[in-house]
Amino acid sequence: DGGITQSPKYLFRKEGQNVTLSCEQNLNHDAMYWYRQDPGQGLRLIYYSQIVNDFQKGDIAEGYSVSREKKESFPLTVTSAQKNPTAFYLCASSARAGQGALEQYFGPGTRLTVT
């Protein structure tokens, strides 16, 4: 079955530690996205990538980093510079603009708690 996987579902870290969230898709999508979701707020875009080896900052990129070495994978690192890292993180993918159905497909999310 095609889809997006995120692991782990729950992640706990101590303040000051970097942590990497995994996102893998087998939908053959070119574009991948990372969102942060906080209570009472919608989805806020952290980073996105339209193609391998290229990515762009979203609206709240400070304190986060990404890589896109493979089409299937788009890991997100939450660094110690992120002031409020505790949140629910969603990964999504879509076909590239002009190349098919344009809705985003989402992974199940990772709940990160930093204490």
Add this chain to the structure above:
Amino acid sequence: AQTVTQSQPEMSVQEAETVTLSCTYDTSESDYYLFWYKQPPSRQMILVIRQEAYKQQNATENRFSVNFQKAAKSFSLKISDSQLGDAAMYFCASTAWGPGTYKYIFGTGTRLKVLA
């Protein structure tokens, strides 16, 4: 900046009744796409319905339909014959594409409660 606004933080509907969720958006693009996503308690985002802006006909998916008013930049979701399983957060979203930019913008969501 492109924006998507959902002015109803919470709505309630009686089972089997009809409810309409509101969404307004602002875009300078002539071609764009609009979406409604559902997020149940599991937090898995699920696409409910999609509308291409160049299509005048309102999209319909079973009990879900939209009222797309392009001039007013309004995109409301109507749920008919509401079921207990429809209880969820609903997010309105729009493509936000520009030169070298391919993003999606989401509203803050509407929590829908379905009363038995």
